[in-house]
Amino acid sequence: MRSQRRPVAALCSVAFLASCGAKEIPREDWGAITPDAELRVTTVSGAEHEMTRVTAFTDRLEGAVEVREGALVDSVTIRIPLDSIDFVETRSGNAAWPVLTALAATATTIMIINARGKSDVEPPPTAVGSCPFIYSFDGNEYRLDSETFAGAITRGLARTDLDNLEQLRAVDGLYRMRLANERPETQHTDELTLRVVDHPAGTTVLPDRDGEPRVLVDATGPRAATGLRGADVLAQVMAQDDVFWQGDPVFTIDETDPSSFRDGVELIFPRPASDRGLLSVRAQNTTLAPFVLERFLELFGEDLTEWYRRVDRDPALQSELKEWIRREGMLHVSVWVGDGWVRQAALPDVGPHLPKSQVAELDLAGVEGDVVRVRLEVPRGLWSFDHIGLGTESTASPVVTEVRAMEAFDGEGRDVAPRLMETDGSHVTALPGHTVDLVFQAPPDPPAGNERTVLARTHGFYHIWVEQSGTAQLDQVERILREPGYVNRYMLELFRGTIQ
Structure with missing residues (x-):
């Protein structure tokens, strides 16, 4: 009292x-x-x-x-x-946790969601940071269904994400979902809406890297799949069966061989009839990915908050960081054309807690013969793969319906639905333990001969809770950002405990 x-x-x-x-x-x-x-x-x-x-x-x-x-x-x-x-x-120099765990757009457009009875939640020391979780109600219970905008670690790196909701079912004409922060971080969600896609039976809807739904048809698995160091991995990536191939162990890296810091798989597919292919990749990050990211942020010491401010306000620095993330962290897709590999796409991080399916559009016009050779390349130890397939885009136009939440109640009983209807800077901000329960009106059933896929569209960013103390190690930061491949060597040194 x-x-x-x-x-x-x-x-x-x-x-x-x-x-x-x-x-x-x-x-x-x-x-x-x-x-x-x-x-x-x-x-x-x-x-x-x-x-x-x-x-x-x-x-x-x-x-x-x-x-x-x-x-x-x-x-x-x-x-x-x-x-x-x-x-x-x-x-x-606030020692244990950040003074500011997020930099909001404005003080008048942000809402802090209070925890149920406690707002100073301290994360468990073994927790791994990642990104917001979305739970879907399947008619019986809420099930973890999406891990969204992975890698968007400050406002200047906020991004839009689109993710299939495989567990979501309409009950009495309504979709029910839960947005939850279960990680040691502060999460800012600007948009959470649905894309309800009705498409021809037998086709598959998956998101591309730009957050748009694509309709895949006639997809087949690879005829052969070989790891970059010669292992036969076809059995692990042939079917969507939650049997993952993670590549060679990090501790086997040969520090004298720069190629040893990279990993991946080369695949052979039957050539589609079209000169435009859609490669589907179901994969997820390992828990080593957020671990390395957290250690990188700790290098800024007590200057981390100031670095966040600079990133959020400097478009040139944002571009530099996005290019670094693309170069060092994303999944790179190349196609064999003529006598060499031609890089065609890069798929973003998906988070370490759930696999996610994405598609990359491939230009096959220069491919000769009746097979297509595809190479996926990633940093060693940061990705694992469940299924990889190649097909084409359906010529039939899907019916895409945007659905906004009817209501979205936080733990204090406040309806924050207006803040999640579009990307407009009016973030809903959550500390660990906070949730928002959302209800959406399901559209009428699809016409005969069609199937329905529901995807969550989100936009936002988050700040991982890391220790902010000591002097910034700017030389190390500069080397990580500027020297191609050095972050992989830094990761190995962290893994082996040779640096603190």
Whole structure:
């Protein structure tokens, strides 16, 4: 219960200012303040409040302050309207967790979802960061069905994702889903809508790397599949059976051979009749992928929040990072044309907790003969493959219906559906343990001779909770970003424990 004493907030202590110095938080980032922050809030009237256990809402900051009455010291909760705040400062070098775990678009368009009874959730030390989870109701229970916008680790790298919902079933004409944060990170979801695709029976709908549904027909498995170091892996990638091929173990890397840091598979398919092929790949990342990403972020030390700000505001830096992610982390697809491999596509990360199917469009016009040779290449130890097939795109036009949530209630009982209807910067922000339950109206059944596939379209980003302490190791960061292949060597050193 809140104290009935008049809350006269204690002035900022000398320790707060002197221990590490104070840094002002820009107004546009107030909405991203998390409970681990220690703040000094100065109002337009000049009053100063030293606050802990702070939660940011759309209209206020709410947190604890110490009050003194004689020899008694008490802690009370105060609420300060955003429009009455002049500036906010935080102690720099916050040691355990980030002061800001996300940089919001604006303080007035962000909503922090409160946990059920607790908002300062501390993640288990063994948890692996990744991205938001989407659960689908199958008529009996909610089942994990999607892991979305993997790799979008700050606002400047936010991306759109499209993912098949294999478990979702309409019950009484409604689709029910749950958006959940179960990782040690802060997640910002700007859009969660459905694409309901009615397509000819016998065809398959899968997303491409640009977040568009494609209709695959006449797909066949490979005739042969060989790992880059000679292993026969056809049995592992021939069918969608959750039997994965992960490549050669990381600990067998030969540091003297640069090619040893890469892995992949070469496949032979019967040539389709069309000069445009659609390659379907069902794969997932290993848990080593987010581990390496977390270690990379820790290299920024206490400057990580400032680095996030620079990425979010600098288009050139965003382009550089996206190119680095494409070069070092994505799944690269090449086709043998003439006398060499021609790279044709790169598929983005999908996360370590669920396999995901994607398609890549291939230009087969220059391929000679009755077979197509395809090569998939990835960083060693970061990907595993379930099924790979090659077909063409259906000439029949599918019927695609966009469906927005009728309602989307968070753990506090608030309907946040308007914030998830489109990509407009009005993020729903979740700390670990937070959920949103969504309900969608299912369209009428597809006409005879057609099947239905439902996909979730999302847009957003997240910040992984990593330790922010110490001096930034910028030389190491620069080498990772600039030197092709060095991140693979860095990963190996981490794996072997030769660096801290």
